[in-house]
């Protein structure tokens with residue numbers, strides 16, 4: 001069975017607050033009006049398109065925002081409305097931070113290590129601590145609760161809490177956005193054994209680190225994640241991301257490389273040690289691995305970041321061929337489009353087709369198709385143990401679309417985040433969603 005994709009449903013407070021330093025789209029769109037409703041519908045349309053390819057498509061819920069418990073922990077007191085009024089007046093940036101719908105990018109929810117590869121024969125999820133950005137660092141507890149509500153069978157699944165953010169060493173972890181599982185053939189599901197490729201931006205012994213923007217993932221975090229999952233060292237490859245790429249806006253590895261099955265599609269400037277990284281992958285992955293590289297004179301780093309070519313989803317279809325689900329922006333850039341056509345035409349790799357999707361609301365915050373999904377390789381027995389209410393079919397998609405149309409605002413501006421009605425609307429929406437997805441009480445306001 002090909003791996004399943006769990007997409008993040010965009011939350012009712014989706015906004016553009018310029019919160020992520022080093023993410024050029026987030027900075028560029030700071031202050032623009034957003035459309036939570038369009039954003040959520042675009043996400044649902046992508047889920048529908050992937051499900052229509054014959055793949056298992058799941059959904060992960062948005063988080064409760066604005067997150068009042070964080071504000072109370074910072075000393076804001078009174079009724080919820082008073083807390084909102086005070087923070088809006090004293091610290092509007094903090095209000096934007098606790099209101100971000102950033103949990104939609106579920107590639108940052110966790111790292112997934114499937115049963116076929118782990119010591120105890122169970123699938124392990126390690127929630128990402130996302131400690132580099134305050135607005136994201138408040139996600140892990142609810143992410144872990146949501147994953148536990150969906151992957152509840154402890155005989156098959158274990159969901160670990162996020163790594164403690166700072167100890168003697170620095171454990172910044174951004175989840176699957178810096179982790180790629182490769183297999184010996186296009187078969188990427190839970191039956192195949194995999195090689196785990198961890199890409200970090202900083203490590204104690206790094207020769208170079210980015211000069212301008214933060215390196216969010218550390219090597220020590222990747223190593224702890226692999227250990228928690230119970231991976232054999234022999235099936236792990238650790239590599240440093242190119243510092244210049246981070247400084248050009250590649251804040252996660254999944255903005256410069258995407259791998260699936262026996263194919264890795266990457267930019268020439270993805271890794272600090274290009275040939276050493278390729279050689280290590282070939283040693284671990286074997287001769288069947290197709291490393292498809294895009295040269296800088298074919299697609300510049302700037303075009304890669306603008307189009308989000310490498311944030312396409314690379315999917316194995318039920319017939320064993322691969323498809324690329326790319327952002328619409330890739331089809332609008334002639335050089336990027338030509339590069340995709342070249343790779344499809346090349347018989348030396350399994351890519352057979354590309355599909356272009358409109359996820360512009362997410363793209364404006366630096367989140368493409370691959371950011372919006374968490375991959376979970378499973379066997380059909382694993383799938384039978386998953387909470388089925390979180391798997392989408394035509395009826396569930398219709399129900400979710402109707403829920404969005406009823407509950408989400410058409411447009412949102414920064415000043416709306418202080419509106420107590422928005423908080424109420426969001427909680428009511430999420431309360432209903434936990435019933436639609438049979439999640440139980442995962443939100444603080446429900447406990």
Ligand code: SUG
Nearest residue numbers: 017018019020026105107177252371
């Ligand atoms: O963490 N943007 C997200 C985008 C995450 C993309 N994920 C992957 N590459 N896997 C981030 O930078 C911007 C929010 C704002 O500015 O309002 C934001 O959080």
